[in-house]
Amino acid sequence: MAGLQRFSLVLLVLVCAIGAAGREEEEDRVVGLPGQPAAGFKHYAGYVEVRPGAGKALFYWFFEADEAPEKKPLLLWLNGGPGCSSVAYGAAQELGPFLVYSRGLKLNPYAWNKAANLLFLEAPVGVGYSYTNRTADFKELGDQVAAEDSHAFLLNWFKKYPRFKARPFYIAGESYAGHYVPQLANLIYERNRRGSRDSYINFKGFMIGNAVINDETDIQGMVDYAWSHAIISDKVYHAFRRTCVGISGNGSSAACEAAMKAFMRGYDGIDIYSIYSPLCLSASHSAMPVKTNKPHHFWRNKPISSRAGYDPCAEDYVEKYFNRDDVQRALHANVTRLRYAYSSCSNVIDQWKDSADTVLPIIRKLMNAGLRVWIYSGDTDGRVPVTSTRYSINKMELSLKEDWRAWFHKKQVAGWVVEYKEGLTFATVRGAGHQVPAFAPDRSLSLLSHFLAGDRLPSSSPR
Structure with missing residues (x-):
């Protein structure tokens, strides 16, 4: 009888916990989103505290899979910066189910929730709607804090959504998420090895696109790309190579800074993130200067022009939409009424304490641990170009499994791909800029679907 009583008590506690989690889910259910088109899936948004008493909360937007969410994996998407929003870019302009355009929202037929349950996170604090009650926290931000806070967020998010805790979990992202994603992946991997069952995350792998992963080769590839695409002169090319590529330190010498300024002038009048796309000519869209004092500052600043895909003014629409009171409700x-307006890239993060020169050792370590790792590159991006990624991968000196070949989608060459014995797949996406899902939505969804399934990209056009 005592055993039966104990069993009943445990069952009661479990039922209560599940019920509490269900209520928390329902409280974050999004209904009445202004301009939302009809959709058959549920979505949720709100805050998750990072740690009790820390005064930090990160904002998320979560979309259940379009069909059979109970059978699909969970994917976390991160944008980079540092300081740029995964909601403003990933969700609203690239791969989310609802894309923001000039008149409101439209349904994305190639949203990534066709293949997975899709979670967008605004991190670290100061990005988008995410906040901290301590202004001193802004001075502590860097790669390590971003990883720790994102990991803490995930553990608490799974408490709110326990039905997803056992799902295969993947992370994807672009640009400076080339730091965020591997570093968070490494933290999950290490904590899984040492932690309890309660803190275990069923982590399977990650995918990063147009990703900052190794400073020296990223910069070398950027200048080589600009020269090979006739954007800069021989003189500027050689000056940049001589003063900024392969040097020790942070590349802040006067000669390097002058060469960087000359290099960036080559991009005057075009979009460095998509060299063949038009610029936004809206009067409200302002160009942002690029700082050059440290390598990670070179990556983190806002673009010279919009990074949107089909509409170069999409960033303007996004900021206007997410600043609306009815949208925030x-x-x-914005439950704490932030003292600053919502912006696609944070205006309050002006310091970044630590930025690794390279994440290649982490990528190599996680491949060796058996995690699935894919890297992809839109080949019309001048900021983190395909040349940078190829140089960076070559630094790892991997062994070929399958040599360079075309991959196909809808009977057309979608890009090129190479596979390595150590477990890495590297794919290009033909004609896509920095934000691959915005420029090549159908091919990016195909890429994701093959990644999640662990399948090779198609080697020929289907008959």
């Missing part, structure tokens, strides 16, 4: 956002 529907998303359970």
Whole structure:
């Protein structure tokens, strides 16, 4: 009888916990989002505290899979910067189910929730709607804090959504998420090895696109790309190579800074993130200067022009939309009434304490641990170009499994791909800029679907 009583007590506690989690989910359910088109899936948004008493909360937007969410994996998407929003870019301009355009929202037929349950996170604090009650926290931000806070967020998010805790979990991202994603992946991997069952995350792998992963080769590839695409002169090319590529330190010498300024002038009048796309000519869209004092500052600043895909003014629409009071109410956002307006890239993060020169050792370590790792590159991006990624991968001196070949989608060459014995797949996406899902939505969804399934990209056009 005593054993039966104990069993009943445990069962009661479990039922209560599940019920509490269900109520928390329902509280974050998004209904009445202004301009939302009809959709058959549920979505949720709100805050998750990073740690009790820390005064930090990160904002998320979560979309259940379009079909059979109970059978699909969970994917976390991160944008980079540092300081740029995964909601403003990933969700609203690239791979989310609802894309923001000039008149509101439209349904994305190639949203990544066709293949997975899709979670967008605004991290670290100061990005988008995410906040901290301590202004001193802004001075502590860097790669390590971003990884720690994102990991803490995930553990608490799974408490709110326990039905997803056992799902295969993947991470994807682009640009400076080339730091965020491997570093968070490494933290999950290490904590899984040492932690308890309660803190275990069923982590399977990650995918990063147009990703900052190794400073020296990233910069070398950027200048080589610009020269090979006739954007800069021989004189500028050789000056940049001589003063900024392969040097020790942070590349802040006067000669390097002058060469960087000359290099960036080559991009005047075009979009460095998509060299063949038009610029936004809206009067409200302002160009942002590029700082050059440290390598990671070179990556983190806002673009010279919009990074949007089909509409170069999309960033303007996004910021206007997410600053609306009715939108914030529907998303359970800005509950503390932030003292600054919502922006695609943070205006309050002006320091970044630590930025690794390279994440290649982490990528190599996680491949050796058996995690699935894919890297992809839109080949019309001048900021983190395909040349940079190829140089960086070559630094790892991997062994070929399958040599360079075309991959196909809808009977057309979608890009090129190479596979390595150590477990890495590297794919290009033909004609896509920095934000691959915005420029090549159908091919990016195909890429994701093959990654999640662990399948080779198609080697020929289907008959």
